[in-house]
Amino acid sequence: MDKRGTRGIAIGLLLSAICLFGFQYFNPETNERAKPSNPSNKTDHNSAELERLQNDVEDWQTKYEELEKKQMSEGKKEQPETSKEQPTSFELTIKEGMSSKEISDQLEAAGIVNDSEDFNDFLEAKELQTKIRTGTYKMDKNMSYQEISDILTK
Numbered sequence: 001m002d003k004r005g006t007r008g009i010a011i012g013l014l015l016s017a018i019c020l021f022g023f024q025y026f027n028p029e030t031n032e033r034a035k036p037s038n039p040s041n042k043t044d045h046n047s048a049e050l051e052r053l054q055n056d057v058e059d060w061q062t063k064y065e066e067l068e069k070k071q072m073s074e075g076k077k078e079q080p081e082t083s084k085e086q087p088t089s090f091e092l093t094i095k096e097g098m099s100s101k102e103i104s105d106q107l108e109a110a111g112i113v114n115d116s117e118d119f120n121d122f123l124e125a126k127e128l129q130t131k132i133r134t135g136t137y138k139m140d141k142n143m144s145y146q147e148i149s150d151i152l153t154k
Contacts, residue, residue, distance in 0.1 A: 093136045094152070100129040103152070112139050112148065119145055128153050 090110040094103060100123050104116035113119040122145045123129045131153040139148060 088141050090139050090141075091136060092139060094132060094134050096134050098132075098134075100124075100132060103132065107139070107148070110139075112141055112143065113145070119148070123149060 090107075090112050092103070092106060092110070092112075101116070101120050104113065104120040104123070107113045107119060108116035120129075123132075126149060128149050133152065133154065137151050139151065143151075
């Protein structure tokens with residue numbers, strides 16, 4: 001969607017909100033119905049609802065804190081395993097007939113790119129999918145999509 005479409009939707013929503021506000025504000029029938037007929041019953045009902053909601057909040061907050069403690073303790077157990085450094089470079093071998101999707105998947109598995117579909121979309125947007133050359137290429141984890149595509153299409 002382009003800027004014009006977004007602006008059109010925004011203007012439509014704004015005009016709709018203004019119309020609804022005007023109708024609500026200037027229509028006397030809805031204003032009279034909105035006034036409570038028996039305020040004491042409503043207040044009792046609202047205070048009971050408020051108390052129930054506060055109890056729910058406390059319960060959920062307790063559950064959240066318990067889960068957070070559990071995750072923290074599990075995170076400490078797993079931390080020594082994940083602290084092993086992964087290699088920062090990767091050697092990619094492209095064989096004849098490999099698709100750009102397969103290459104993107106290999107790069108994601110090696111940790112060179114975060115999302116293979118994003119990288120494949122990048123190649124497609126730059127029209128580089130058909131320009132990838134076969135061979136063996138050395139890549140680093142801190143390379144940008146542009147740098148990787150430059151290496152693959154030399």
